[in-house]
Amino acid sequence: MLYFYNNFRIVPPEVHSKLIQAINLHTEAEGLLTCCSSAVSNQTTIAREVETSGIGLHTAVPSRMRLVPAPADTGIVFRRVDLDNFEIEAHGRNVARVSYATSLMKKGVLLSTTEHLLAALYSCGVDNVYVDIDAIELPILDGSSQPFIEMLEQAGIRRLRRRRRYLKVLRPLEIADGDRRVGIYPASEFRVQCMVDYAHPAIGRQEIELVVNRQTFSEMLARARTFGFLEEVARLRAVDLIRGGSLDNAIVLTRDGIMNGELRFPDEFGRHKTLDLIGDLALVGRPLLARVVAHKAGHALHTQLVSRLLADPSLWIETTDDAPELEPAAAVISSAAAQAAP
Numbered sequence: 315m316l317y318f319y320n321n322f323r324i325v326p327p328e329v330h331s332k333l334i335q336a337i338n339l340h341t342e343a344e345g346l347l348t349c350c351s352s353a354v355s356n357q358t359t360i361a362r363e364v365e366t367s368g369i370g371l372h373t374a375v376p377s378r379m380r381l382v383p384a385p386a387d388t389g390i391v392f393r394r395v396d397l398d399n400f401e402i403e404a405h406g407r408n409v410a411r412v413s414y415a416t417s418l419m420k421k422g423v424l425l426s427t428t429e430h431l432l433a434a435l436y437s438c439g440v441d442n443v444y445v446d447i448d449a450i451e452l453p454i455l456d457g458s459s460q461p462f463i464e465m466l467e468q469a470g471i472r473r474l475r476r477r478r479r480y481l482k483v484l485r486p487l488e489i490a491d492g493d494r495r496v497g498i499y500p501a502s503e504f505r506v507q508c509m510v511d512y513a514h515p516a517i518g519r520q521e522i523e524l525v526v527n528r529q530t531f532s533e534m535l536a537r538a539r540t541f542g543f544l545e546e547v548a549r550l551r552a553v554d555l556i557r558g559g560s561l562d563n564a565i566v567l568t569r570d571g572i573m574n575g576e577l578r579f580p581d582e583f584g585r586h587k588t589l590d591l592i593g594d595l596a597l598v599g600r601p602l603l604a605r606v607v608a609h610k611a612g613h614a615l616h617t618q619l620v621s622r623l624l625a626d627p628s629l630w631i632e633t634t635d636d637a638p639e640l641e642p643a644a645a646v647i648s649s650a651a652a653q654a655a656p
């Protein structure tokens with residue numbers, strides 16, 4: 315059975331339509347743009363600055379993070395304001411160590427846990443933005459991308475004059491590591507399929523598939539939180555990971571249950587892994603026209619895929635051809651957990 319989602323299942327319709335309206339209201343045509351149907355083919359930035367603050371999941375270091383509008387062809391660029399505005403582009407060439415989070419590094423300057431913000435920016439079609447941050451790790455907030463979606467709602471999205479350039483995949487690329495694998499294939503839209511399988515009674519096998527855009531991401535994935543296993547906490551802390559982790563910013567799994575109450579979705583784990591995948595794919599540096607399939611993968615495989623894709627230009631072309639507009643109703647999600655629900 316396929317599980318069809320609509321607005322009502324995820325957020326109340328009035329909240330959802332307010333969110334979409336708010337983003338649309340702030341969409342301002344720049345210069346000579348005359349036709350709103352061309353919106354998808356032009357680059358965007360945010361309309362105004364927005365800010366948040368919080369502690370990092372792994373370092374527990376507090377940080378202040380500000381999103382700042384950026385001109386066309388800037389891409390998503392982090393600026394370490396505590397280090398003379400040192401710039402680190404959100405691009406595969408800057409991927410550093412990757413284990414429980416994705417970190418970027420350039421000339422020895424590190425920035426950790428970029429994936430939840432990047433997933434929100436990438437899915438919402440924000441091509442250009444400066445992310446000013448005064449510490450080594452992005453704030454984890456509630457462990458999901460929802461706070462970043464709310465920031466973008468507040469900031470609004472501004473259309474720029476320059477055409478958007480997509481990276482269109484022409485030939486498949488697959489990477490495997492034991493029974494974990496990830497592949498990217500030609501497609502006329504950006505679609506992801508993500509499967510997780512944990513031998514834990516609260517998780518099991520969960521599979522998510524969707525065409526990624528602002529609406530599907532906001533409805534299906536943004537609220538899914540990161541998660542961790544209680545029995546791993548001591549080991550991870552011993553190696554300086556999850557020092558900022560708490561019941562406020564992660565789902566904590568005990569041997570046979572969940573420590574912190576209700577899940578936001580029955581298959582929240584699969585959804586969060588899908589969110590992580592999208593956040594890592596953002597490191598392609600351009601919107602993708604491709605289908606990505608991940609099977610028990612993680613940050614290491616995701617970022618390897620990005621690096622190997624970028625390293626082989628025979629696999630793709632850059633194009634300004636519009637991605638086809640998709641009806642939100644076409645968004646379909648299937649999940650083992652949902653299928654098991656009554």
Ligand SMILES: [Zn+2]
Binds near residue numbers: 540
């Ligand atoms: Zn995550």
